[in-house]
Amino acid sequence: MTKEDNESISRIVLASSSPRRKELVAALDLSLPVYILSTDSDETVESGWTPVQTVETLSLRKARAALDMLRQNKAHESTPGDLIIAADTIVALDGEILGKPASDSEAEEMLRKLSGRTHEVYTGVVCLSARSEKTIVQHRRTSVQMRELSDKRIARYVATGEPRDKAGAYGIQGFGGALVEGIEGCFFNVVGLPLALLSDMLAQYGIETS
Numbered sequence: 265m266t267k268e269d270n271e272s273i274s275r276i277v278l279a280s281s282s283p284r285r286k287e288l289v290a291a292l293d294l295s296l297p298v299y300i301l302s303t304d305s306d307e308t309v310e311s312g313w314t315p316v317q318t319v320e321t322l323s324l325r326k327a328r329a330a331l332d333m334l335r336q337n338k339a340h341e342s343t344p345g346d347l348i349i350a351a352d353t354i355v356a357l358d359g360e361i362l363g364k365p366a367s368d369s370e371a372e373e374m375l376r377k378l379s380g381r382t383h384e385v386y387t388g389v390v391c392l393s394a395r396s397e398k399t400i401v402q403h404r405r406t407s408v409q410m411r412e413l414s415d416k417r418i419a420r421y422v423a424t425g426e427p428r429d430k431a432g433a434y435g436i437q438g439f440g441g442a443l444v445e446g447i448e449g450c451f452f453n454v455v456g457l458p459l460a461l462l463s464d465m466l467a468q469y470g471i472e473t474s
C-alpha cells in the first residue's frame with residue numbers, strides 16, 4: 265500500500281443496483297460517504313469459463329463501467345478520491361452456472377435442480393481506485409445444502425416473487441432461508457457481498473471498518 269492510497273480515498277462508489285449490497289456496505293459502518301451508481305455492463309459469459317473466472321470478470325466489468333461513467337458524467341461529481349466497489353454472484357451446480365432466472369418457470373426448474381443437493385455460491389468482489397486505478401479482484405465460495413423440495417413447495421416459494429432477481433432463484437436472507445439445511449463458509453457471500461473479505465480489501469486502501 266502506498267501512502268497516497270492510504271490517504272486519498274474520500275468516497276465509496278458502490279457500482280450496484282442491488283438493495284442487499286447497499287445494506288451490506290452500510291453494515292460496515294464506514295466513515296466515508298457511499299454513493300450508489302447503477303451500471304449497465306456486459307454480462308455475457310464465455311462458454312468454458314469457470315465460476316471464479318465468471319464472477320471475477322463480471323464484477324471487474326461492473327467496476328470499469330462505473331469508472332467510465334464517473335469520468336464521462338459530471339453529474340456524479342466524481343472525485344479522484346473515489347473507490348469503486350462492485351460484485352457479482354452466481355450459483356454453481358455440477359459445472360453448470362445458474363444466474364438469475366428469466367421467468368417463474370425457469371426459477372422452478374432451478375429449484376428442482378438444487379433440491380436435496382449441495383451447491384456452491386461464488387461472489388466476485390472488485391475494489392478500484394479512481395485515482396491510481398489500483399485494482400483488487402477477489403472471490404469467496406460458500407457451500408449451501410438445500411433441503412428436499414417438493415414441487416408444491418417450490419411453486420409456493422416461487423409465487424412469493426422472491427426468486428426473480430436472485431442467482432439460483434432463492435434468497436437465503438428471506439423466505440428462502442427455510443429451504444436451506446445448512447451452509448459452509450460466509451453467509452454474506454451468499455447474499456451478494458462477503459463482508460469479511462470486503463473489509464480486508466478496504467484495509468488495503470487504508471480504509472478501516474468498525
Ligand SMILES: Cc1cn([C@H]2C[C@H](O)[C@@H](COP(=O)(O)OP(=O)(O)OP(=O)(O)O)O2)c(=O)[nH]c1=O
Nearest residue numbers: 280281282352353430431434435436454455456
Ligand atoms: C443465492 C442468493 C443470491 N442473491 C442475490 C445477490 C445478487 O444481488 C443476485 C445475483 O445477481 P448479480 O448479477 O450478482 O447482482 P445484481 O444484478 O442483483 O446487482 P448488481 O449487478 O447491480 O450489483 O442474487 C441473494 O440476494 N440471496 C441469495 O441467497
